[in-house]
Amino acid sequence: MTPGTYRPGTSLVHRAPAGAKLAGLAGVSAVALAATSPGTVAAVVGAVAALYAVAGVGLRAAWAQVRPLRLVVPVLLAVQWLTLGPVPALVLTSRLVALVALAGLVLLTTRTSAVLAAIGRGLRPLARVGVDVGRLALVLSLAVRCVPVVTALAHRVRDACRARGRERDVRAYAVPLVVGGLRQADALGDALRARGLDD
C-alpha cells in the first residue's frame, strides 16, 4: 500500500470537512514544531494515536504512512542521542513521526478531490489578484495524478538501463526519463484538449 492513498470509511475522522482537517494539521504541526517539552510532544503523539483509533484504518495503513521514515529515524535518533542526549532525541524524533503520521491520516481519510477542493477554496482570494484559481486547482489534480505515472516511468527507465548493463550511468538514466516525461506531458496535453479543456 502506498502512503497517502485514500481509504473509504465512515468514521468521524472521515466525515470531518477536508478544510477543517487541513487547518487542524497545520495547527497541530505549528504547535508540535514549537514545542520542545516532553509533555506536549507526548500529548501530540497520544492525540495522533487516538485519531488513528477513531478512524479505524488499521495498523497496516498506519505503518504504511510512516514506513518511508524507517531508514531516517534510527539515524536521526542516534545522532541526536549522541549530540543532545536521550530525552531531546526521543522528543524530536517522535514529534517527526507523529506529524508525518498525522499528515498521512488526513490523506488516508480524505478524498484527493476534497483535499484539492479545500485548497482551491483556500486559494480563492487569489482570484482577486488575477490568478485563475480553477486552472490552479486543475494543475494540482494533474500533479497528484502524475506522481504514479512518472514513478512508473522512472522504474521502466531504470530497468532498461540495468537490462543493458548501465547500472550507474546518470546520463543513460536521465535522458530517457526527461524525454519520456516530456512525451507523456504532450500526450496528457492532447488528452486534456480531447476532453474539452478549452470549453
Next chain:
Amino acid sequence: MIARAVAAARRRNADRGARTPGAAPPVPADAVPSGVVPAGVVPADAATGCVVRLEDVHVRLGGRDVLRGVDVELTERRVGIVGANGSGKSTLARLLNGLVVPTAGRVLVDGLDTRRDGAAVRRRVGFVFTDPDAQIVMPTVAEDVAYSVRGVPASERDRIVRDALAARGLAHHADHPAHLLSGGQKQLLALTSVLAARPRLVVADEPTTLLDLRNTRRFAAELAALPQQVVLVSHDLTLMDAMDRVLVVDDGRVVADDAPGPAVAHYRRLVDEAAPASRRGAS
C-alpha cells in the same frame, strides 16, 4: 511536466480563431443537449452519428508529408482504419477531433470546420488513445469520469458518474487511485470518461494495442455495443470484421476503401508485396 501538459493543450488551441458568422454550419455548434441524462443511459441522439468530411486533406508535420490528399466522407456507424506503422493512421484519427488540423484542405464534422470550431467538434467527437495512462487525467477513478461531466450540479454529477462506472463494472473502484487499476480496467475507465461527455462519435486509436487477449475482447465488446458511431484504428484485423467500412492507409494515402473482407485482403496483399524486398524496415 504538468505545466507543459497544460501549456501544450493551450498552445494548440491558440490557432482556433473566432467563428465567422458567414459560414454557419448546418447544425448549431452548441447543439449538445444540456438536459441531464445519466451517462449509462444513452441520450436519444447518441445513435445519430456525425457526418465527417475530409476534403483533399494534406498534413505536413516536422517537414514530412504525413497525409497526402485524403478525400473521404464518413457516415457509417462502424468505420475501421488499418495500415502499417507510420502510415498516417493516428494523424488521420486526430484530424477527426481537431487535435491535428490540415495543412491544406479541410475537415468538417457536421459542417463544423475543425480548424475554426475545434472545441465544438471535440464536444461531439470523443477520443480514446492507445495508452490509458496518458489520458486519465485525475487522481481517482470517479474524479476522472467527473472531469467529463460539466454544467450540472455536483449531486447530479456524482449520480451520473456512479451510473457510468456501474455500467462498465467499475463501481467498486470509484474511489481507488486510477494508477492501481489493471491495464484493461484503465482502458475501460478511459472509455467511460469519454462516454460521460456524451459524444456522438467515438474515435479510438489502437485502443487495445496495450491490452492482453482477454481485455482486448472485453474492450472490443464494449465498443461494439455502443450506440454511437465509432471510428476504430487497429492492428487487430479480427476487429475489422464487425466494421461497415474499412479504410487502408499506406504512406499517407487511403489506398483502399471497402467492405472489411476486400479491404483487409488488400492490406494483406500490400504487406505480402512489400515483404520480399523489405528494405523499409519498421517505423
